[in-house]
Amino acid sequence: MRYAGIAWTDAGYRVEVVDGAGEQVAEPGEWGAARVGELIAWLRALSAEHALSVVLDSTNGLLDGPMTAAGLEVYRADPWLLPPRPGFGSVSARRLAQQARSAPGLLARVTSEGGSLTGRAEEYFEGVRRGEPILAGLTAAGRSFEHGHRGTPEVALTFDDGPDPLHTRQVLDILDRYGARATFFCVGHHVTALPDEVRRIAAAGHELGNHSWSHPYLPDLTPQQLREQLDRTGEAVARVTGQAPTRFRPPYGALTPEVLAALEEYPTTLTMWDVDARDWARPGPDQIAATVLEAVHPGSVVLMHEGAGDRAQTVQALPRIIEGLLERGLELVTVGELQSPEA
Incomplete structure (x- = not known):
């Protein structure tokens, strides 16, 4: 299993992917908000090679919809599982990926029916x-x-x-x-x-x-x-x-x-x-x-x-x-x- 953590910043999105051992398996990527389609295509290509979980946090409500519609497995890491966020932005992409790797059962699987707040x-x-x-x-x-x-x-x-x-x-x-x-x-x-x-x-x-x-x-x-x-x-x-x-x-x-x-x-x-x-x-x-x-x-x-x-x-x-x-x-x-x- 691989885990893709996606963080948001003032400039766009940062993505880091780790494997079950916590090792980085792809170079961290930066994606502007106008390139979400390309980001999804890249993640789908990764998921075709190995099972992939995509992990967001609850301050990122812009990606779960298009990603679930594209057939990706999307999970949400809630605040009580994560360290404090910076003043503007989410926790790091690496931290999101590692949270999913270390305790996947604590994450909420986002569905198209429940949307971003699935489980809450x-x-x-x-x-x-x-x-x-x-x-x-x-x-x-x-x-x-x-x-x-x-x-x-x-x-x-x-x-x-x-x-x-x-x-x-x-x-x-x-x-x-x-x-x-x-x-x-x-x-x-x-x-x-x-x-x-x-x-x-x-x-x-x-x-x-x-x-x-x-x-x-x-x-x-x-x-x-x-x-x-x-x-x-x-x-x-x-x-x-x-x-x-x-x-x-x-x-x-x-x-x-x-x-x-x-x-x-x-x-x-x-x-x-x-x-x-x-x-x-x-x-x-x-x-x-x-x-x-x-x-x-x-x-x-x-x-x-x-x-x-x-x-x-x-x-x-x-x-x-x-x-x-x-x-x-x-x-x-x-x-x-x-x-x-x-x-």
Whole structure:
């Protein structure tokens, strides 16, 4: 068995591969965020030669989706198994690989159905439940937003985890065809790798939001690490477009009281959703479209994805979703253009 530990840094990903004895079996590699496809192809070639486990940590939520879709065995090493992380970045790739080698039974096998939080769903829902009173207070104060006014015939389509070198362009082309505007919640890791795609989003009149740097499970971060994720992503978007995002969408919607306490002091508006397309599970274009059209109401904010994985099904479903909404007389606007629910 071989173990590939993948660490993230401000520049991309570092990969180290060791065998069952802990010996290095391939030269450590550096991969930019725009080269994830090449990284996956390289790992698949290694797995064709020897059984291979790929190991990430819970602050890296951008790779498990495309890697599991590619047939790789992906595992997550949780914080209690690892040494403290640096201020920005994950623990080292070597440490992740060695953790898998020394105690593979302690790792969580990531599945396409469970996603990045496979095995931690109960913890996640309990944390969200505990945070609900605080979130309600932020919503009442105008600091959090789930949907717009139910009496106004408009809907906001939103896309997370991009930009992506292929699917972002396809989504933008479809939106342009229908004269629709949308909001894109981008991860800093991809913004720095694909600035031209970010410029294209902005130039087309769409809204840009902050979706963290590495798509971490926020409860596993310190308050300073959380702020660093938001700061660096906002700065990356501002360098490309001249304007930092004013909205933040938390990865997985993981808002515990501790996370919310850190965000209360941060100058941003939390932007949630009331319709989840569940396109990350890749149930097929027909199911994605049906899920959205069955759940949507005037004022809805629809959660979809155009990055960090194979989003071909989302792209295929999008025309049907847009046409279904337009047939109901609903205008497609950005989140910032939605009328307030209290209006």
